[in-house]
Amino acid sequence: MTLTQARPKRAAAPREKARGGGRFRRGEWVGYAFLSPALLLFLAFVAGPFVVAIVLAFFSWDMLTPAEFNGVGNFTEMFSDPLLYTALANTFVFAFASVVTHLGGGLLLAMGVNRMMNRALSYFVRTTLFFPFVISWAAVALLWKYVLDPTFGLVTHYAGEIGVQPPEWFTDPAWALPAIIAIDFWHTIGFTFVIMLAGLQTVPRELHEAARVDGARPYQVFWRVTLPMMSPTIFFAAVVTFIGAFQIFDPVQIITPDGGPDDSTITIVMYLYQKGFQSFQIGYAAAVSILVFVIMMAVTLLQFWGSRKWVHQQ
Amino acid sequence: MGWVGPGGMSRRQVLRSLGAAALAAPAAGSLAACGGSGSGDSSSLDLVYLGDATQQEAFNALFAEFNKSRPKVKIKARGIAAETWGNFANTVSTQIAGGKVPDIVQVATEGQRLFASKSLLEPLDPYLDRDRKVVEDYFGDTDPKLKEWTETYGSTDGKTYFIPGGYNTSVLYCSTKVFADAGVDLPEDGWTWDDFRAAGERIKSRTGAFLLPAGFAFPFLDIMPWLLTNGASTHNAAWDEATFDSPAAVEAAEFVKGLIDDGLSPKPGGDFNAAAQVQKGRLATFGAGRWATLDMRRLKLTDSVRIVPWPSNAEPGASVGWDGWPILRASKNKDAAWEFLKWMMSKEASAFYASAGGTNIPARNSVAASPAFTDDAPAGTENLPAALGYGTPIPSPERGAEAQAAITQGWQAAITGNQSAEEALGSANGKLSGLL
Numbered sequence: 001m002t003l004t005q006a007r008p009k010r011a012a013a014p015r016e017k018a019r020g021g022g023r024f025r026r027g028e029w030v031g032y033a034f035l036s037p038a039l040l041l042f043l044a045f046v047a048g049p050f051v052v053a054i055v056l057a058f059f060s061w062d063m064l065t066p067a068e069f070n071g072v073g074n075f076t077e078m079f080s081d082p083l084l085y086t087a088l089a090n091t092f093v094f095a096f097a098s099v100v101t102h103l104g105g106g107l108l109l110a111m112g113v114n115r116m117m118n119r120a121l122s123y124f125v126r127t128t129l130f131f132p133f134v135i136s137w138a139a140v141a142l143l144w145k146y147v148l149d150p151t152f153g154l155v156t157h158y159a160g161e162i163g164v165q166p167p168e169w170f171t172d173p174a175w176a177l178p179a180i181i182a183i184d185f186w187h188t189i190g191f192t193f194v195i196m197l198a199g200l201q202t203v204p205r206e207l208h209e210a211a212r213v214d215g216a217r218p219y220q221v222f223w224r225v226t227l228p229m230m231s232p233t234i235f236f237a238a239v240v241t242f243i244g245a246f247q248i249f250d251p252v253q254i255i256t257p258d259g260g261p262d263d264s265t266i267t268i269v270m271y272l273y274q275k276g277f278q279s280f281q282i283g284y285a286a287a288v289s290i291l292v293f294v295i296m297m298a299v300t301l302l303q304f305w306g307s308r309k310w311v312h313q314q
Numbered sequence: 315m316g317w318v319g320p321g322g323m324s325r326r327q328v329l330r331s332l333g334a335a336a337l338a339a340p341a342a343g344s345l346a347a348c349g350g351s352g353s354g355d356s357s358s359l360d361l362v363y364l365g366d367a368t369q370q371e372a373f374n375a376l377f378a379e380f381n382k383s384r385p386k387v388k389i390k391a392r393g394i395a396a397e398t399w400g401n402f403a404n405t406v407s408t409q410i411a412g413g414k415v416p417d418i419v420q421v422a423t424e425g426q427r428l429f430a431s432k433s434l435l436e437p438l439d440p441y442l443d444r445d446r447k448v449v450e451d452y453f454g455d456t457d458p459k460l461k462e463w464t465e466t467y468g469s470t471d472g473k474t475y476f477i478p479g480g481y482n483t484s485v486l487y488c489s490t491k492v493f494a495d496a497g498v499d500l501p502e503d504g505w506t507w508d509d510f511r512a513a514g515e516r517i518k519s520r521t522g523a524f525l526l527p528a529g530f531a532f533p534f535l536d537i538m539p540w541l542l543t544n545g546a547s548t549h550n551a552a553w554d555e556a557t558f559d560s561p562a563a564v565e566a567a568e569f570v571k572g573l574i575d576d577g578l579s580p581k582p583g584g585d586f587n588a589a590a591q592v593q594k595g596r597l598a599t600f601g602a603g604r605w606a607t608l609d610m611r612r613l614k615l616t617d618s619v620r621i622v623p624w625p626s627n628a629e630p631g632a633s634v635g636w637d638g639w640p641i642l643r644a645s646k647n648k649d650a651a652w653e654f655l656k657w658m659m660s661k662e663a664s665a666f667y668a669s670a671g672g673t674n675i676p677a678r679n680s681v682a683a684s685p686a687f688t689d690d691a692p693a694g695t696e697n698l699p700a701a702l703g704y705g706t707p708i709p710s711p712e713r714g715a716e717a718q719a720a721i722t723q724g725w726q727a728a729i730t731g732n733q734s735a736e737e738a739l740g741s742a743n744g745k746l747s748g749l750l
Contacts, residue, residue, distance in 0.1 A: 065432065142585065145584055146584065146586065149584025150584050168581060170584065261727065
């Protein structure tokens with residue numbers, strides 16, 4: 001059986017050459033042609049800079065004078081800087097909080113909107129929830145700085161009306177990071193919500209009906225039918241939310257520049273920015289970027305590994 | 315032309331803009347690493363400056379005026395509407411990495427030393443010798459301190475790399491309406507911290523208005539004036555020793571904290587438009603340089619504010635920053651570039667820029683005292699150039715951005731009470747020392 005299958009394959013090769021196929025068949029060339037723009041962009045703007053960053057991580061370079069080979073000096077210096085660990089801790093706290101609140105909030109909102117009977121109201125709520133996501137981070141950050149201004153801000157004003165003294169959101173080390181987590185939630189929950197809503201609408205109604213016919217209570221339907229069927233969507237949302245959250249930079253830099261009170265809001269990308277574009281230690285910043293890549297890759301692989309245990313593959 | 319408090323921007327934008335000024339130099343420095351001039355056409359001059367739409371209008375008018383008198387030198391000016399000097403620097407360095415090396419780049423005080431130390435700039439001494447008459451006329455009409463500071467802080471080898479442009483000083487813009495409503499007289503010849511605080515208490519009790527915003531993000535206004543008026547600073551005069559933890563500095567931080575604690579200053583940490591609050595009668599004063607005059611014009615408040623010196627405790631004080639205009643070593647149009655710098659030194663150019671909406675104080679004393687500068691401006695505008703006489707250059711060591719981060723964090727912790735002033739400034743001073 002093996003021999004009879006192999007013969008035609010060997011026999012086909014000369015015919016392809018005779019047609020001018022060479023190393024690639026005609027169809028493959030077309031495929032590569034279509035792929036080439038994306039491939040070139042990927043090489044120029046992703047793979048190329050990535051390789052350069054790896055090389056730069058082993059050099060000292062201030063962009064003003066020629067680079068000097070520094071071996072693993074940037075890495076040893078980096079791991080002996082206590083600020084790096086503060087930045088990593090803040091980033092993990094932010095990313096964890098972001099993933100938990102987005103998945104929970106996004107799912108709840110999606111379920112609520114999915115149950116809406118009034119179609120017009122449903123579209124209105126969807127648009128409203130998604131709207132903040134289309135606003136630039138810079139505008140969002142400034143908006144919330146105004147809203148939460150400890151003297152002139154709207155929140156301060158109305159809290160005062162009901163006799164509540166709000167905390168000093170951006171100058172109190174205990175509140176600065178939670179405030180930014182909340183702002184991030186307001187800005188990006190629309191994206192997670194839309195993903196969750198799309199996932200929710202792919203769950204077959206028959207399964208819900210069958211579960212109810214079998215006597216399942218609503219929470220059992222949710223727990224044993226909806227959630228397992230939604231698990232690939234939740235997994236996707238978890239991965240992209242973590243990757244996005246781990247790279248948080250814009251709002252932190254605009255709202256609490258220089259790392260916030262007592263470095264309470266410095267994140268790893270902000271640390272990278274400070275080293276690269278304020279201290280002009282480009283090699284050092286490249287080493288930090290490698291660390292960021294390794295951490296994100298490791299966590300993502302961990303998520304994929306863990307997904308085998310809880311993600312329901314249809 | 316001149317040291318920038320970017321005009322047309324809100325005060326907070328200005329704070330952010332100037333806060334990262336030290337970045338300008340390193341970024342433009344990457345110029346050198348990237349090789350030669352991009353233009354090569356001897357009749358064109360590539361010039362990069364920081365400017366939003368409003369500033370670009372004033373600059374474009376200035377360049378057009380230059381082209382009228384030097385039609386053979388065509389200026390290709392690129393105004394980068396960056397919000398901060400840091401973003402400006404990044405954009406410039408990216409452009410240079412792409413082969414667009416300018417002939418002239420506007421450099422703020424904070425970047426001049428670093429720029430000069432990296433062999434990026436062409437020594438201007440031969441040009442100064444060649445056109446001695448023009449140069450002497452210019453420096454004869456400017457405060458000698460401006461030349462002295464440019465030579466001291468803008469050079470590391472005794473050569474001249476910058477022509478100082480305009481400058482800015484820190485003064486207070488005061489609402490005459492709020493003061494009048496509270497029955498408080500504005501000072502004619504300066505005032506003390508105690509006078510200032512007493513005025514604030516009376517204003518608060520009679521009108522409910524705040525006395526002054528107390529911040530931390532912009533050392534030029536939020537920190538340095540308080541230090542300097544108490545005989546302190548973040549660094550010594552040579553910028554090679556940190557002095558941020560001196561008893562006088564601690565006293566200054568405690569004074570500002572007292573203003574916040576007693577409700578005379580709004581709590582820092584948010585964002586609001588000081589000029590708008592003045593317009594609403596909810597704020598009595600705010601610190602600024604010349605750029606705020608443009609806001610006053612826009613809000614039609616020039617007749618209801620007055621500019622006065624910063625209140626002092628130990629001595630009069632003001633922070634000073636100025637623009638430097640160098641020619642890049644890689645430029646292939648050095649003679650044309652010098653023609654432009656020479657023209658910028660002329661009285662004609664200085665007056666034209668001042669009247670076109672310039673955001674700084676003209677370096678030429680005669681222009682700073684002329685209607686081109688004082689017309690349609692608040693009363694007391696003469697206090698802006700006068701502050702140069704007792705002012706101190708904003709300390710700008712080579713690792714300026716990191717130093718600024720340490721200073722703002724320390725001041726923030728001190729005035730918000732997250733740490734005692736002594737502890738906060740002591741910790742910040744340790745960081746500053748490590749950067750020198």
